[in-house]
Amino acid sequence: MTVTVVVADDQELVRTGFKLILDAQDDISVIGEAADGAEAVEVVRRLRPDVCLMDVRMPKIDGLRATEQLKRDAATAATNIVVVTTFDIDEYVYAALRAGASGFVVKNSGARLLTEAVRAAKNGESLISPSVTVRLLEQLNTKASEDEAAKRKLSDQELKVVVRVARGRTNQEVAAELSLALSTIKTHLGRIQDKLHLRNRVEIAAWAWEHGIVA
Numbered sequence: 785m786t787v788t789v790v791v792a793d794d795q796e797l798v799r800t801g802f803k804l805i806l807d808a809q810d811d812i813s814v815i816g817e818a819a820d821g822a823e824a825v826e827v828v829r830r831l832r833p834d835v836c837l838m839d840v841r842m843p844k845i846d847g848l849r850a851t852e853q854l855k856r857d858a859a860t861a862a863t864n865i866v867v868v869t870t871f872d873i874d875e876y877v878y879a880a881l882r883a884g885a886s887g888f889v890v891k892n893s894g895a896r897l898l899t900e901a902v903r904a905a906k907n908g909e910s911l912i913s914p915s916v917t918v919r920l921l922e923q924l925n926t927k928a929s930e931d932e933a934a935k936r937k938l939s940d941q942e943l944k945v946v947v948r949v950a951r952g953r954t955n956q957e958v959a960a961e962l963s964l965a966l967s968t969i970k971t972h973l974g975r976i977q978d979k980l981h982l983r984n985r986v987e988i989a990a991w992a993w994e995h996g997i998v999a
Contacts, residue, residue, distance in 0.1 A: 787834050790833045790863075791817050792824035792827070798839070825854060828854055829860055834906045835866060838885070866885065867887070867889070870891050942976050944962055945962070947992065
């Protein structure tokens, strides 16, 4: 099944470049474009794509506010949003996750990561640029007592899954590393989300960073 995509970026060259990359894939099709945040909201509402690539700094409404609007609207909440930006600023990362984005990719990450992020979003998974992940792993810490309390919420096997998700592994990679069936990994992820009251893999990864689960 073809993944339908809307590209929202105020630079025409960027939109054109992303479209060329994505349309070159057999399973991805760009069905719309937007040059500002307000237009992005309108285009997504009209076309209902599987995924929207959303720039942060855009006229009228910035990409973070547009993301929040789309995810709060029941009519467009099913569209998964990947924030794609030149500025891998921590403040943007947190704001994107809070707004409901399914991933955060830095524009210079390359074509492969961009297409992987689109496919991951369509499959209900998430992807964050490695440069962002590494920096967050280095910066985010909480008190040791809080970390231990957080860890006690999960089984040893669930913690192993969380660590690998936080390091950017796909479900298939986690299954291979732990020698478990893919269906078992999906079951673990569902239980983790229920126990921690989280919505997706990105929030699981953020939770792991915030509570020092990943060293």
